[in-house]
Amino acid sequence: MAFWLKDYASLLEKLEYLQFKLTDPEMNEQEKQDTEKQLQFCVERKAQFEQLVSKFDSLEQRILFRKYVEGKTLESIASELEYSANYIYNKHSEILKILRFYEK
Numbered sequence: 001m002a003f004w005l006k007d008y009a010s011l012l013e014k015l016e017y018l019q020f021k022l023t024d025p026e027m028n029e030q031e032k033q034d035t036e037k038q039l040q041f042c043v044e045r046k047a048q049f050e051q052l053v054s055k056f057d058s059l060e061q062r063i064l065f066r067k068y069v070e071g072k073t074l075e076s077i078a079s080e081l082e083y084s085a086n087y088i089y090n091k092h093s094e095i096l097k098i099l100r101f102y103e104k
Helices: 004-021 029-053 059-069 074-081 085-103
Strands: none
Touching (some): 004 029, 004 059, 029 059, 059 074
């Protein structure tokens, strides 16, 4: 369950770094082209990743996708999925506990 979340977070970090790297005024033209290629690859990979993950069907996956990919609040997720906000808060907490356990 949700092992994709760590990979997705890593991809987002790489995207942010590459965008930052492009602001370096001392970068030569070849470095800039290489960085832009890497950035474009990561952008495409992110889109593919999000398309794949959006197809996951369990409640846990839907909560995680909406929270960490779409950036929605737990309240809005509860409303969309037609659950009480308290239930989604508790479910999210359970998911995080499980993820922490698997990280160890």
